[in-house]
Amino acid sequence: MIGGCAPIDAGGSGGGGSDGGARGDGGGSTGVNPLDNPKGTERGLGVIKSAKDLAEAIKIIEKVPTKGRGPKTGYDRDEFGYAWADNAEEIPLAHNGCDTRNDILARDGEKLKYRSGSNCVLVSMTLDDPYTSKTIEWTKQDASEVQIDHVMPLSYDWQMGASRWSRSKRVQIANDPLNLMPVDGSANSSKGDSGPATWLPPAKGIRCSYVVRFAQVALKYDLPVTAPDKDAMLTQCR
Numbered sequence: 526m527i528g529g530c531a532p533i534d535a536g537g538s539g540g541g542g543s544d545g546g547a548r549g550d551g552g553g554s555t556g557v558n559p560l561d562n563p564k565g566t567e568r569g570l571g572v573i574k575s576a577k578d579l580a581e582a583i584k585i586i587e588k589v590p591t592k593g594r595g596p597k598t599g600y601d602r603d604e605f606g607y608a609w610a611d612n613a614e615e616i617p618l619a620h621n622g623c624d625t626r627n628d629i630l631a632r633d634g635e636k637l638k639y640r641s642g643s644n645c646v647l648v649s650m651t652l653d654d655p656y657t658s659k660t661i662e663w664t665k666q667d668a669s670e671v672q673i674d675h676v677m678p679l680s681y682d683w684q685m686g687a688s689r690w691s692r693s694k695r696v697q698i699a700n701d702p703l704n705l706m707p708v709d710g711s712a713n714s715s716k717g718d719s720g721p722a723t724w725l726p727p728a729k730g731i732r733c734s735y736v737v738r739f740a741q742v743a744l745k746y747d748l749p750v751t752a753p754d755k756d757a758m759l760t761q762c763r
Contacts, residue, residue: 556633556655559737560585565703566617569633570655573733573762582733582762586740589758590749594684605679605687606696613700614693625700629673633707634663655734656708656726672713674706675699676735677742680718685748694746704742720754725761733762 556569560578573582602608609625618628623645631637634650652661652671663671679687679699687695698704716724721739725732736758743750750758 556653556734559734559741563703563741564617565701565705565738565741566632569653570706570731570734570738572730573737579733579762582737583759585737585744586755586758586762589740589743589755591752591755592685592749594681594751595686595688597680597684599688600680600683602679604683604692604695605699606692608699609673610696610700613696616697616701616703618702619700625705626673629702629705630663630671630707632702640665652707654709654712655706655731656712656728658728658730659709661709669710671707672710674708674713674716676704676706676738677746677748678716678718678720681720682746682748685750687746687748698742698746701742701745703738703745706738720751720757721761722751722753722757725757736761 556571557567558571558573558578560573560581561567561571573579606613609627611619611622611624613619613625618625618632621628623631627645627647630647630650630652634647634652636649636651637647638649640646640648647665649662649664652663654661654671656674661671677698679695682695682698687698712727721736726735739750740758742748
């Protein structure tokens with residue numbers, strides 16, 4: 526319904542999938558195992574722990590093709606559309622009357638509080654950040670404390686083939702919940718447009734899940750990764 530989005534049902538306050546619960550390096554997690562969340566519509570990023578799931582993670586990563594990074598020439602954030610636009614085609618949560626940023630905050634946050642008279646604009650929430658294991662009490666007054674990470678960075682996408690895409694496809698990957706994660710702002714800033722060979726989340730227990738999500742995005746959009754990045758991805762799940 527276009528007239529405004531209701532709070533997203535992200536599975537309640539507990540964990541989802543088979544790996545909700547404590548992370549391997551401390552801290553609680555309300556995130557869903559990415560193997561159980563192929564569309565990215567469920568909350569967060571849960572730990573992959575079982576031998577069976579680790580084997581499945583390796584299979585997914587092995588499917589991703591490799592090539593060298595192309596030039597960054599011509600890249601601009603605007604090439605992927607207006608930031609957090611609600612008009613992307615054929616992705617979950619789009620065209621619901623709320624901008625993408627608020628959709629993703631609502632997907633992963635708990636204790637959600639909205640601006641008076643709005644079903645979209647969040648003013649505060651609690652976030653269990655998978656990248657750092659921090660619990661962040663976020664308010665809109667300090668909005669940059671939580672940033673929305675493009676798991677597969679848009680500049681990386683551009684260099685790996687998105688420069689040749691239609692604008693509508695670039696808008697899709699920029700707003701696809703599969704490629705978006707609300708996280709600690711300083712951790713996200715340190716990442717830049719790095720691939721997994723040069724940047725991984727500080728919380729070691731989530732790294733296999735992170736690279737699986739990276740692979741899921743690459744496969745959905747038929748994008749390769751660099752050979753060093755693929756090697757690093759495989760290493761995190763072994």
